[in-house]
Amino acid sequence: MSAPLLTALVVDDEPQMLDIVTFALETQGFTTVTARDAETGWNLFREKALDLLVLDVMLPHSSGLALCRRIREVSEVPIILLTARGESSDRVSGLESGADDYVTKPFHPRELALRAEAIVRRTRPRAAEAVLHHGPLRLEADRASVHGRYLNLSSTELRLLTxxxxxxxxxxxxxELLLAGWRQTEGPGGRQMLKTAIYRLRHRLAAEGYPRSIKAVRGDGYQLIPFNE
Structure with a gap:
């Protein structure tokens, strides 16, 4: 089976810039999803298995820097920041927020695409170091598959399954699961968030031939059921 396309999330409030960045990344082998504000970008980040994020610094309601910091609290996915400002202080702020690279507008689309590919290539070997197997389930640091078919998991769901x-x-x-999934051990709605995420995991695993996967242990937590048990 051929390797799946790399998936990038592009967040920019300018439609023309979204088109430019999307085209540049797709010519380099990425598939893309897009958002025009930070909150939509955050929700897509939680829903999708992503290999790269490209964030505009100036976004409505919340900045790309704030979104970058928020993502860095829970994920090491590579992040490129885009900005119309090229001052060194802005670059430092971006890197301090956890970005892997900082690209100033205007830029050449081909350069952005090559830098994106280089960042992902640089980080993926680290992800490939730890691979877990459980029956037909294969877990890497950045994705999971059953019978060789990749699951569309959010980063939170992947951490829970791991x-x-x-x-x-x-x-x-x-x-322990709340800490793994959301970097918290308790909080408003924590158990319900976990219950919902486990429900989604069961559904996605069942769709790939692993119907009885996760058992709720009343009052205690959850347990992975051996495959075909």
Missing amino acids: RLVQNTGRTVPFD
């Missing part, structure tokens, strides 16, 4: 696979045969407590 923690369950790492603890096959034991019940993983609620607070």
Whole structure:
């Protein structure tokens, strides 16, 4: 089976810039999803398995820097910031926010595409170091597959599934899963968030031939069920 396309999220409030960046990345082998504000970008980040984010610094309601910092709290996915300002202080602010690269507008689309590819190539070997297997389930640091078919998991869902696979045969407590998924052990709606994420995981695993995957242990947490049990 051929490797899946790399997926990039592009967040920019200018339609023309979205088109330019999307075209540049797609010529370099990426598939793209787009958003025009930080909150929509955040929601897509949580829903999609992403290999790269390209964020405009100046966004409505919340800045690209704020979104970058928010993502960095939970993920090491490569991030490129775009800005119309080229001062060194702005570049420093971007890198301090956790960005991997900082590109000043106007830019040559081909240069952006090559820099994007280089960043992903640089970071993916680190992700490939740790691979977990559980029956037909294969887990890498940045994606999961069943029977060779890649699952469309959010970064949170992938972290939850990884923690369950790492603890096959034991019940993983609620607070441990909350810490793995959201970097918190408790909080308003925490158990409900976890219940919803586990429901989505079960549904996606069942669709790929793993129908009985995660068992709820009443009052304690969740446990991964051995494949075909």
